[in-house]
Amino acid sequence: MSGEGGEPQAIRKLRPGKLVIASHNPGKVREIAALLEGHGLDVVSAAELDLPEPEETGTTFVMNAELKARVAADLSGLPALADDSGMCVEALGGDPGIFSARWAGERKDFGAAMRLVQDKVDAIDGASRDAHFVCALALAWPDGHVEWFEGRVDGTLVWPPRGDKGFGYDPMFLPEGRDQTFGEMDQDEKHAISHRADAFRQLVAAVF
Incomplete structure (x- = not known):
């Protein structure tokens, strides 16, 4: 966790009220809204406010968040x-x-993206199928203060993709110790173990 400029600072608490989820991805907005339930927040997405999608020029997940x-x-x-x-x-x-x-x-065709991942891995003799998801969360205030949190979940790639309950690469990711992909899991089960859930546990413990 860090404050503005990456320097450690005291955690700032988030008060009940309006909070913007800075995303235009409906699936991501739904997951984040569900993880924030019960904390007195009136959640609104960047898309609902007609906010632009900034170009993601950072070189890390944290920088882009x-x-x-x-x-x-x-x-x-x-x-x-x-x-x-x-x-x-x-x-x-x-x-x-x-x-x-x-x-x-631009068309957010994750079917094609998953196929591209599979083809690239297949092209490497004896390639490992190990993979992990990372989620970086950044909470910013209008005065420029920022707190950030990072979560991770490890697993392996499967092919063909399985399930239609998640989004993105979920159908080809099998989390460690499980027999269902993120695409096959009920959302409550996914929320219990996902990279996003890991980051949110840290956020909730720190700012509420």
Whole structure:
């Protein structure tokens, strides 16, 4: 966790009221809203406020989450929570990583993105199928203060994709110790073990 500029600071508490989820991804907004239930927040998405999607120019998940949160907080005048997450494949040197959404193209075709991951791994003799998801959360206030949190879950890739309950790369990711992909799991079960849930546990413990 850090404050503005990456320097450690005392955790700032988040008061009940309006909070912007700095995302235009409906699936991600639904997951975040569910994880925030019960904390007295009136959640609104960046899309609902017609806020622009900033270009993600950061080189890490944390940098991109902070960039998105700062822009949303500045433009809305409200606290804003941004998530930057992605799947990192060991055999691909950590790709698609921070470029996970971009691998799906402007049309957000994650079917094609999953196929691209599979094809690249298949092209490597004896490639490991180990992968992990990372989720970085950045909580920004209009005065520029930022807190961030990072979660992770490990697993392996499966092919063909299984399930239609998640989004993104969920159908091809089998979390460690489980027999269902994220795409097959009920959302409550996924929320209990996911990278996003890990990051949210840290956030909730710190700011509420």
